[in-house]
Amino acid sequence: MSLQPLLVFDFDGVLVDGMREYWWSARRAAQFLAPECHLPEGAPEAFGALRPLIHKGWEMVLVALELSRSDLDVGHYVSAYEEHTQTALAHWGFSAEQLQSALEDLRSEAIQQDPSGWRALHSPYPGIPERLRALESEGSPWLVLTTKGGNFARELLTGYGLHPQAVYGHEQGSKPEVLLRLREQGRPLWFVEDRRVTLETVRRTPGLEAVRCFLVSWGYLGPHDREQLPEGIQLLEPQRFAGPLASWP
Template identity: 55%
Template sequence: MLSPSLLVFDFDGVIVDGMNEYWWSARRACLRLHPAIDLPESTPPQFRQLRPWIHHGWEMVLIAALISEQCGPLEQLGVQEFVHDYAAYCTAALKRFSWTPALLQQALEAVRADAVRTDRDAWLALHQPYPGVPERLNAFSEENMAWAVLTTKARDFTAELLASMGLKPERLDGHESGSKPEVLRRLACDWTLSGFVEDRRPTLETVRATPGLESLPCWLVSWGYLRPADFTDLSGAIRLLRPEQFAAPLADWP
């Protein structure tokens, strides 16, 4: 028999705005691997513009390295041209730097672990929950709705952040658990899934194309790290969720 209903949320771009932390950690991870490069302490405009295309943490470290190159592809092409073949340029950069995604992910998580250990409060302060989101998540208990977090961030770091916001999901899965479609399929074996809330349209499209998840309700939040085209031509399978709709009872969501 299935357990009660479960509503699943992405973390970055849905619950929390971590832009300042992304650059803070990515910059330090990049400098650990490539100490000779020069990177600004404040978040560069290119990094903010590229954030909607970044899917995994390791990509942030790679983008930091590309931003440091005065004659590199990002500088030569500009952000708009770079994102036209984002995956290919990232693959080429990995080869050029002789890096792997695993190496970059390990460097990023080491930086975060050091920050949590040495100055936890300062690291937590780099993140800001989106207005009204923590309160709305806590209110789901009044609707007899359990909620979970499914993120590509490491589970331990996500747990630290959720706890600092007074949030306790029924379940928390980080990148260690596997891809989001894989985790959602496993969750569907134990729960009645009421939907998945994300800020990354390609992820929602992949979820809906996954066998067993074709009918899962999917919402794309309007306040996350979205590309301009993400708002256009949405199918009925993926619905745009605005803040005022998110604040309403689940039964009234689009």
Template identity: 35%
Template sequence: MAHSPPSLLALDFDGVLCNGLREYFQTSWRVYRQIWPEQSLTLSLEEMEWKFGQLRPVITVGWEMPLLLRAILEGTPSQEILQDWPKVRDRLLVAYHLSATDLGERVDSSRDRWIQTDWQSWLALHDFYDGVVAALQRWQAQGQPLAIVTTKEQRFVAYLLEQADLFFPPEAIYGKEQQQPKTNILKALQSTYGAPLWFVEDRLGALLQVAATPELEATELFLATWGYTTAGDRAQAEAHPRIHLLSLEEFCQFPHWLSP
């Protein structure tokens, strides 16, 4: 059975379109040194970056990243972080008298200063996944409605897209400023564009929330297996009746994702 293209293709940004893992680590490290300047290191920077990359799938919002580094350097077992990150995160917030608001401001201001003083080095730490830029340009040329739904700040997303010669109107980028769960944003998009939406995300938790939302039962859900996922995420998604596993090669072949 052939499937018609969706009314709207909604895409996460980090881990779906763009790999910013190197920038995440560097920004997190800068903020970490602000908060814990005197702490001795138990790992080399290379070892920290490797572990940070392995554990990045637990992060849902950028302010958590310096706390992930703190958990790593305190020797928190990786399995504990993967299985119960919210508990680990909240314990660190209390132990060091920190808040999500303060950490978020530190992360954003660190990025701002970096872009203002050396934007080329900041930009060089971001890589659009192979084939993604050409695919987005092709879909736009074909008139396929697109939206980006992300927890990253809209201005950072818009800047990176512009540098890649991709132009999305501001109203097509739904960033952290929305201060709403992705389910609410998707419901609003569905009311504008109609059903069915297709939604591509690399965070399993976000897809499960959509799958549990009755108003979005017509939405097709895709887990980006090339993004910040774990083997456990992929296995759970594969067993879920609503979620499709999607490879990067398949992603670039839109709209044939559901072809038999």
């Protein structure tokens, strides 16, 4: 009998919509590091446009800092994100580690002081908790692999009554590195993600050629992310996700 696949889910943009929390935390961290920067309480439209490009938490804080600049060329930022990120780091004089530390410290403080308020800034996508509970009852193992801190993801999952086999945060290494370690369990790996670039990186990683990669249609996708997907990456729609694993593309 063949082994059930090990389902590996990204967190933000796949299981949970955390856009409100992203801006809330990024704004607070930016203003902590640079009190002179002025930012609106509600996320500006440009933050939503840049979100599909953001890979790690510290980048959110940097984006918030940049959005406080009156001379920012948002179009250039979107079209040359990696280049602009390096220029912005030099402009503000902060390291990625400083930005990440400010973000996580403020999140930890928020959880300690007002856990229900912090959780309320997140919303599970419709049908996700029910489907994950069904996977548990079907005997299909699943876990979470996220660039968010593992403790923050566990806090939210526990609040939704969800209990993955494990939660791997950014502390455990990059997503390809974690997937390579998971491969040693001997189960087929199915990786569900909303960031096309991450899936393409996984596909190019030696040793991960057999991982089945799924790009969810409901996450923080860029305008062209669904188009002309390369071999080995399948678009996963909500109806297929809700159905039996055998019906997944």
